[in-house]
Each structure stands twice: as structure tokens, then as C-alpha cells.
Amino acid sequence: MTETAEEFSAYVATRQRALIRTAYLLTGDHHSAEDLVQIALARTYVAWNRIRDKQGLDAYVRRTMINEHTGWWRRAWRRLEHSTDVVPDHSTRPGTDHAASSADRDEMWDLVCTLPPRQRAAVVLRYFEDLSEAETAEALGCSVGTVKSQTSRALATLRARLHQLAAATTEEGSR
Amino acid sequence: MTDQLEQQLTHSLHRQADRVDELSQRNLAPAAFQLGRRMRQRRRVGTAVAAGVAAVAVLVPATYALTGGPGERTRVEPAATMTAPTPSTPSASPSPSSPSSPSNRTPSPRASSSVTLEFSRLALGKTPTIPWLAEQQIFNGSTTTPVKATHPVSFQPVAGGYVLHDLSTDPSRVRLIGIDGTEKLSVPGSYPVVSRDGRYVAWADLDKGFLVLADALNGEALERADVGRATPIGFLRGLVVFTPNTADSPNPQAWNPETGEITTWKGLYNVSDVADGPGLAAVRTEDPAVTRGVACSAVVDLNASNRRLWRTCTSHVQWLSSDGRYAVTYAPEMDGLGAREYTFVEARTGQPVLTLKAAVLQNISWEGDGRFLVEVWDNDRASLVRCSMTGACELALGPRKSPAPEDGAPYQLPSR
Incomplete structure (x- = not known):
């Protein structure tokens, strides 16, 4: 095995799990997440010798994943309406234990899945990866101001839709 | 509230x-x-090809068959022998040292313009001469049409x-409204496409798996086809071109509403756009799910037995101008926010004419005379910018913030 292959294998062994977790949050599907990570890793392997700062590998792979995922999304550009304003069905019924219900269902995740791709990516990087605004901007290839506005929009949307869900629950409960 | 929301989100x-x-x-x-090894091999092949010819404009004598018998689904072999596509990597991987640099743009064999759009450096010109939507109204010259949505x-x-x-x-609806906003039709449906003369509209009823053809004047349904879940792309000489959404029917197909004939377009993965009048189609030639992300594009001349005019594996050919003079391409790998660069090329040759750069670029519509409008974003503001193919640009509508916390644009051009 060459030195490059050894280094690469060691990196994958160490980071694969974390990368798939992030990819899953971007795609919402386990198989797509594995595909996304695999392609990002392959591109990283191709560029291995050009990546001088091996400490920055995670940032490189993350950025490649986001690029690739955006490419998938763009290839289906006529379906870019995947993101939706429609609040997902609320399964909580009157009289059910809300805590027990929410254990099976993650309303916040349902709502995150309705965010447009770029807002979703910003949210995942900021609130899961815990990246700074500058790091998020680097990963997305945009300005810090854009990260702020995208994150702000995403939070406003989530807040509004949570209010909608709460109102719907109250209405159902009062019937 | 925000702290609690952020905690809940985390x-x-x-x-x-x-x-x-x-x-x-x-x-x-x-x-x-x-x-990764396959990517390297493809890259070597691609480099060798690019060294000999301009890869962005490779004339390839391949044809795609679009034929079939009435009332049946046919899978037709190419009319002429077609060399299996040799995909190269879609673009260079992002460089850690210059993460936002454009990906491997093939050198232009002749000079073309490049324009970076910045709102503050653009003069305000006349308002669009084609319809646009803002604040639930469609503006078109002196008429304003209310849109209740x-x-x-x-x-x-x-x-x-x-x-x-x-x-x-949910499900989404297809609605027909008159110039005064009167609703003529509202039915569950998706992805409406319009014939060149504006008389017919077709859409997909995804729940029932139908394509529907209707009279655009009154909304009367004229024909239906049971094709399964599908995405209509556009009209092409009376046919409705669509892409099946099922894995077992990967090739684009065409529905002839007059005969009921469904024809498979063998050898292609997808149709991105069609220019009905001049008879051109922008197509994708590989399934990225099969080729692990590699997707080559081509422009096909429908007046010459669907001959492939040129092909590129370094950018996507996404739109054609309605007069068939230009095609719009973009790098398949972009940042997380959308396209930052569109390259306009001559549709029949692939020769670059103009490259537009901005923070985020979106939909494009042609006004005529080689001028077009493009939706441009910079942070949370958007504008409609008019450009000519010489690279002269101006604001058609001044920058505005999006009115909604969701991702809605303050201005919208007609979709295609």
C-alpha cells in the first residue's frame, strides 16, 4: 500500500462515522448519506497530494460533500420545490402523552427537512457541526453575511412553523 | 425564544x-x-481529449432515436451507431487553497466577455418587457394580474x-388564471409546461400517474396519458417531452397526445430543456447515479435526425434560448448556495459568448434581441438584471429584500 493510500485509509477509518452523520443530516436518507460521503472521499483521494494542510481535511471533505449534494439537487432543478411551506402532518392526538409521542416523532427534524437546501446546510453546519459563522461561510463558499441571513431565515421559518403546529394541536384539543 | 429554539434544534x-x-x-x-482511481483515469482521458480539441465544443456525429409505434411504449436503439460516452470528471474538486475559484472551465478558443454583477455598480434601466411576479401580482407592461397564492x-x-x-x-396545484386574475382552473398537478403558441398546457398529476393536456384558454382537459409519475420538460413539435420518475424507465420519453404514442428517447438520461421553434434540445447523456456523479451534457439538433452537435462533461447545459441561439451552462459543482457563474454559449457550437458572475444567480428569461433577465441575489437582497450578450448589464428592477422569511424571491421571472 502506498503512503497516500495508508494515510487516506487511516483518515477514513477515523472520520467516516462523523462524516456520515453530517451527510445524513444534509440528505435525510442513510443510503444517500453513504453515497455522498463515498463520492466526497473519492474526490478527496484524488486531490490528496494537493491538500497540503492535512489538518484541514475535514473542512475539505465537508465542502466537497456540500458541493456534491447541491449538484444532486441542481440536477433535479425542476423539482427544487422539494422544500415546502407545508407543515408536516401533526400526529399528536388529544389525550396522548406528548412526551411519549415526541419520543417516536421529532417534529423539529420534520421541519428541518422542509427547509430549502442552502438553509438546511447552514443550520446543520451551525447547530450540529457547531461551526462558527466564518467556518460555515467557508464551507458554503459564501460571505459571513449570507450565512447570517440564511440562518436567520431558517430559524424564523422553524419558529413560525412550530407556532403553527402548536396552534393546530390546541385547536384539535379543544374540539 | 430563540435560545430555546436553537437548543431544540441542536x-x-x-x-x-x-x-x-x-x-x-x-x-x-x-x-x-x-x-477515486476511476476518477483519475477519466481525468487523464479527459485531459488527453481536451489537449486535442476544445472539450466544451466537441462535434460528435452521434444521433439519438426518437421513434415509436402508436399506443405502445417502445425502447428504440439509436438510429446510428453511437460510441459509448466517455465521461470525464464533472469538474475539478474544490481546491483547499482557493475554495471559491471556478472549477475547471475549458479554455475558450476565442475571446468572450466576463461580467461580475454588483448591484451598486449597475444603473437602473427600464422595467422588464416580459412578465414578472412580485408581491402576489404579475406585472406585464401596463397590466397587473393578482395572484392569490x-x-x-x-x-x-x-x-x-x-x-x-x-x-x-399539498399536493401542489396547477391553476389557470385570466389576465384579470379570474381563476379558470385549479386542479392537483405539478410541473406545468406550455406550448410555443401558448394554446396548450400540460402537467403531471403525480398522485394518479397521469400526464394531462389542456386548452390553455379555458382549462378544458383534452387528453390524458397513463405514464406513471413523471416530470414534463416541455413541448416539442406537438409532443410533450417528459422524464419518468421511476428507476425502471430512466430514459426521457415523448407523449403524442393526438395518437397516444409514447416514445422512448434511447441513449439519454434526461432532457434539460427544449427549444421548440429552432428544434434543439439540451440533454444529459449519463445517469449520475450510475456513473457516480459524472453527468455529461449535449445539445441535439432535432432537424438533423437528432444529431448531437456538441457535448461537454465539464458543465451542465441547462437552458436554451427560445430562438435557439444560446445555451446556458453552469459548473456541476457549486457552493452550497447556488450558481455563482453562468456561461452563455452559442447553442449550435458550444462556443462561449458571455460569462456572468454574481453572489448567487438563478432563473433566466429572454426578452428578445439577445437580451435576457436573470435573478441575482446578494446576501438577502435580490434583483432582476438585464444583460445583452455583449456583457452590457443594468438593473431592470432594483434590489429588494425577500418579503418572506422562507426562501421566496422578491421578484420572479416566468419559469421554464
């Missing part, structure tokens, strides 16, 4: 990520190795009014 994301660990995980290193909604002009794709409902 908790939810970690909880979902933890679920991934419960699922089986294979070791991705061997597959990534294999794929919140974001997101897309629209296209038709004879006697507009067809809307209303995504504020």
Missing part, C-alpha cells in the same frame, strides 16, 4: 445523527479508493392569462 440534529449509528455501516474506504408559486404566460404552479398546497 438536540434534534444530534438525536437524528445518533440514529445513523444504529444503521449498518460499511467501510467506505475501499469503494472510495476504487471510485403565497410563496412559493411559479408562473408562465399562456394564451389569455397565466398558468401557475401553486406549491402552497
Whole structure:
């Protein structure tokens, strides 16, 4: 095995799990997440010798994943309406234990899945990866101001839709 | 509230990520190795080809058959021998040292313009001469048409009014409205496309798996075809071109509403756009799911037995101008926010004419005389910018913030 292959294998062994977790949050599907990570890793392997700062590998792979995922999304550009304003069905019924219900269902995740791709990516990087605004901007290839506005929009949307869900629950409960 | 919301969001994301660990995980290193090696090989092949010819404009004597018998689904072999596509990598991987640099743009064999759009450096010109939508109204010259729908909604002009794709409902609806906003039709449906003369509209009823053809003037349904879930792309000489959404029918197809004939377009993965009048189609030639992300594009001349005019594996050919003079391409790998660069090329040769750069570029519509409008974003503001193919640009509508916390644009051009 060459030195490059050894280094690469060691990196994958160490980071694969974390990368798939992030990819899953971007795609919402386990198989797509594995595909996304695999392609990002392959591109990283191709560029291995050009990546001088091996400490920055995670940032490189993350950025490649986001690029690739955006490419998938763009290839289906006529379906870019995947993101939706429609609040997902609320399964909580009157009289059910809300805590027990929410254990099976993650309303916040349902709502995150309705965010447009770029807002979703910003949210995942900021609130899961815990990246700074500058790091998020680097990963997305945009300005810090854009990260702020995208994150702000995403939070406003989530807040509004949570209010909608709460109102719907109250209405159902009062019937 | 924000702190609580952020905590809830963080908790939810970690909880979902933890679920991934419960699922089986294979070791991705061997597959990534294999794929990486294939990418290197393709890159070498691509480099060798590019050294001899301009890869962005490779004249390829290949044809795609578009034939079939009435009332049946046919899978037709290419009319002429077609060399299997030799995909190269879609673009260079992002460089860590210059993460936002454009990916491997093939050198232009002749000079073309390049323009970076910045709102503050653009003069305000006349308002668009084609319809645009803002604040639930469609503006078109001196007429204003109310649109009773919140974001997101897309629209296209038709004879006697507009067809809307209303995504504020689930399932989405196709609506026909008159110039005065009177609703003529509202049915569940998706992805409406309009014939060149504006007289007919077709859409997909995804729940029932139908394509529907209707009279655009009154909304009367004229024909239906049971094709399964599909995405209509556009009209082509009376046919409705569509892409099946099922894995077992990967090739684009065409429905002839007069005969009921469904024809498979063998050898292609997808149709991105069609220019009905001049008879050109922008197509994708590989399935990226099969080629692990590689997707080549081509422009096909429908007046010459569907001959492939040129092909590129370094950018996507996404749109054609309605007069067939220009095609719009973009790099397949972009940043997380959308396209930052569109390259306009001569549709029949692939020769670059103009490159537009901006923070984010979106939809394009042609005004005529080689001028077009493009939706441009900079942070949370958007504008419609008019450009000519010489690279002269101006604001058609001044920058505005998006009115909605969601991702709706303050201005919208007709969808295509």
C-alpha cells in the first residue's frame, strides 16, 4: 500500500462515522448519506497530494460533500420545490402523552427537512457541526453575511412553523 | 425564544445523527479508493481529449432515436451507431487553497466577455418587457394580474392569462388564471409546461400517474396519458417531452397526445430543456447515479435526425434560448448556495459568448434581441438584471429584500 493510500485509509477509518452523520443530516436518507460521503472521499483521494494542510481535511471533505449534494439537487432543478411551506402532518392526538409521542416523532427534524437546501446546510453546519459563522461561510463558499441571513431565515421559518403546529394541536384539543 | 429554539434544534440534529449509528455501516474506504482511481483515469482521458480539441465544443456525429409505434411504449436503439460516452470528471474538486475559484472551465478558443454583477455598480434601466411576479401580482407592461397564492408559486404566460404552479398546497396545484386574475382552473398537478403558441398546457398529476393536456384558454382537459409519475420538460413539435420518475424507465420519453404514442428517447438520461421553434434540445447523456456523479451534457439538433452537435462533461447545459441561439451552462459543482457563474454559449457550437458572475444567480428569461433577465441575489437582497450578450448589464428592477422569511424571491421571472 502506498503512503497516500495508508494515510487516506487511516483518515477514513477515523472520520467516516462523523462524516456520515453530517451527510445524513444534509440528505435525510442513510443510503444517500453513504453515497455522498463515498463520492466526497473519492474526490478527496484524488486531490490528496494537493491538500497540503492535512489538518484541514475535514473542512475539505465537508465542502466537497456540500458541493456534491447541491449538484444532486441542481440536477433535479425542476423539482427544487422539494422544500415546502407545508407543515408536516401533526400526529399528536388529544389525550396522548406528548412526551411519549415526541419520543417516536421529532417534529423539529420534520421541519428541518422542509427547509430549502442552502438553509438546511447552514443550520446543520451551525447547530450540529457547531461551526462558527466564518467556518460555515467557508464551507458554503459564501460571505459571513449570507450565512447570517440564511440562518436567520431558517430559524424564523422553524419558529413560525412550530407556532403553527402548536396552534393546530390546541385547536384539535379543544374540539 | 430563540435560545430555546436553537437548543431544540441542536438536540434534534444530534438525536437524528445518533440514529445513523444504529444503521449498518460499511467501510467506505475501499469503494472510495476504487471510485477515486476511476476518477483519475477519466481525468487523464479527459485531459488527453481536451489537449486535442476544445472539450466544451466537441462535434460528435452521434444521433439519438426518437421513434415509436402508436399506443405502445417502445425502447428504440439509436438510429446510428453511437460510441459509448466517455465521461470525464464533472469538474475539478474544490481546491483547499482557493475554495471559491471556478472549477475547471475549458479554455475558450476565442475571446468572450466576463461580467461580475454588483448591484451598486449597475444603473437602473427600464422595467422588464416580459412578465414578472412580485408581491402576489404579475406585472406585464401596463397590466397587473393578482395572484392569490403565497410563496412559493411559479408562473408562465399562456394564451389569455397565466398558468401557475401553486406549491402552497399539498399536493401542489396547477391553476389557470385570466389576465384579470379570474381563476379558470385549479386542479392537483405539478410541473406545468406550455406550448410555443401558448394554446396548450400540460402537467403531471403525480398522485394518479397521469400526464394531462389542456386548452390553455379555458382549462378544458383534452387528453390524458397513463405514464406513471413523471416530470414534463416541455413541448416539442406537438409532443410533450417528459422524464419518468421511476428507476425502471430512466430514459426521457415523448407523449403524442393526438395518437397516444409514447416514445422512448434511447441513449439519454434526461432532457434539460427544449427549444421548440429552432428544434434543439439540451440533454444529459449519463445517469449520475450510475456513473457516480459524472453527468455529461449535449445539445441535439432535432432537424438533423437528432444529431448531437456538441457535448461537454465539464458543465451542465441547462437552458436554451427560445430562438435557439444560446445555451446556458453552469459548473456541476457549486457552493452550497447556488450558481455563482453562468456561461452563455452559442447553442449550435458550444462556443462561449458571455460569462456572468454574481453572489448567487438563478432563473433566466429572454426578452428578445439577445437580451435576457436573470435573478441575482446578494446576501438577502435580490434583483432582476438585464444583460445583452455583449456583457452590457443594468438593473431592470432594483434590489429588494425577500418579503418572506422562507426562501421566496422578491421578484420572479416566468419559469421554464
